[in-house]
Amino acid sequence: GDDGQSLETTEKRIDYLIKKWPNLAPLFERVKNRSAALSVPNQSPMERFLKRHLSVTQLCEQSWCEIKMAYGFIKPKVRMLEMQNTEVTTGASIHLARELEVKPNVVTVAAVTREDREALKLINMLQMVPALEAGQLVQEFPVFGVLEGMFFMGVVDELYRSDSGELVLSELKTRSHNSLPHPAQTKGHALQVGMYKLLFDSMVKGSVKRDHLLHNLQLDPNRVLGSDLQTHTQSLGLQAVTFRELLDHLLVVLTCSNLHAIDKLRLEYSHQSSGKLIGTREVAFEEAQLRTNIRGYLAYWRGERVPQGVEVEEAWKCRMCPYEETCDWRRDRSQRLMMVNKRAKLES
Ligand code: SF4
Incomplete structure (x- = not known):
């Protein structure tokens, strides 16, 4: 071909x-x-990059530039350097400070196996569900499930009830500029919260099955939880010895809770250096369009099409890209553009 x-x-x-x-x-x-x-x-990118599932943030990176995301796998050091130098690091510390404000009593529990590490997330969720039901703010809520045939994982920044009783999902973003972002950046953020809503809603509706998690994360359901973890689960009044018991318990708690689908999606932008709020944006949820977009992104991961770089209308993205000098797509785009201009001159 x-x-x-x-x-x-x-x-x-x-x-x-x-x-x-x-x-x-x-x-x-x-x-x-x-x-x-x-x-x-x-060979599909799923096979080439040895992936069994995707994270929500991966699709958001993809929505910025697919070639850049693919380069990130091939040149992880460049990507890591970029992450260190950008808003991500500051964002992470602001997130942590917000989290500690809400959860001052952090308990340290030793996790020995992969199942132990996943179990810790499930235990945190089991504690957050009743808090959310009681109308409290919860942070760093894990979400997972199958969307358009692919298993996804993500972590929601904040969930809370508004004064009018609506369930609000809020994503915190930090900005180096003291202004709201360009619509091209908001596009990825809107995709992120939309996907979180789809995952959260399917969890509380009971659409997420035990085998989705076990199979996609390659976890052993019969793995006995570590002794430290078992002491912790008992102290919380949970009867679970194996990973499967804990997971089954969580899935029942989620579906039997009084939680329902997310009502509102919100983006909150803070200024990186001052930590002050710049502004918020409500995101409209259009499920059919969102699912179409997800299928479009997944076509790349499934090897049904080649990755696409940014087109000339968004060429400004390349100027802040660490792969600018070596990007084949960008070079080919410039050559295409030169040819088009040449042809236009000849025809005029
Ligand atoms: Fe994408 Fe432009 Fe970077 Fe190439 S230079 S990876 S097209 S953003």
Whole structure:
């Protein structure tokens, strides 16, 4: 198909460059590997990047630029550096400060196995459900489930009841500029809260099944919880010895609670250096459109199409991208644009 042909052309071009400048071969080989990783036609990105499930934030990154997200897997160090230098780190510390305000009594429990670590999340959820039912604010609420055939995980920043009794889901974002974001950035944030709502709603409706979690996270249902964890569950009045018992208990609690679907989606933007609130935005929930968008993003993960970079209308995104200098998509886009301009000049 087309993908195979363009890959072959790129590889031939790189082989030619290696022959011409053998001393630069390691550099050209790296470029060749990266091109192959982005466009291998007979292996889906799920297989190539060894994934069984996706996180909600991964889809939000994808909505910004798919090529950038794919480069992030191939060049994780560049991505890590970018994360350290951006709003993410400050955002994380602001989140933690907000969390500690609400939960001053943090208990330390040793987790030995993967099942123990997941069990800790479930125990936290079991404590948050009654708090939320009682009208209290809860933070860092895990959500998981299957959307459009893919298992997703995420963590909701805040859930609370408004004065009028509506269940509100709020996502906190930090900004280096003391202003509300560009609509292109809000697009990813709206996708995030919309997906959180779909996952939360399906959890309280009882659509999430035990096997979804066990299978997709490859957890052993019969794993006996660590002794520290068992002491902790007993202190909370929970009767669970194995991971399966704990998970079953949580699923029953969620479906039997008086919690219902999320009523309102909200984005809250704070200024990074001062920590002051910049403003909030309500997000409209349009389920059909949201599900169509999710299916579109998943088509990439399933290997049904090649990744798409940003088009010329959003070329400003490339100026703040750590892969700007080496991005094949950006280079090809510039060449395409030059050809279009040339043709327009000739025709005028
Ligand atoms: Fe995407 Fe532009 Fe970065 Fe390339 S340079 S990865 S097209 S944002």
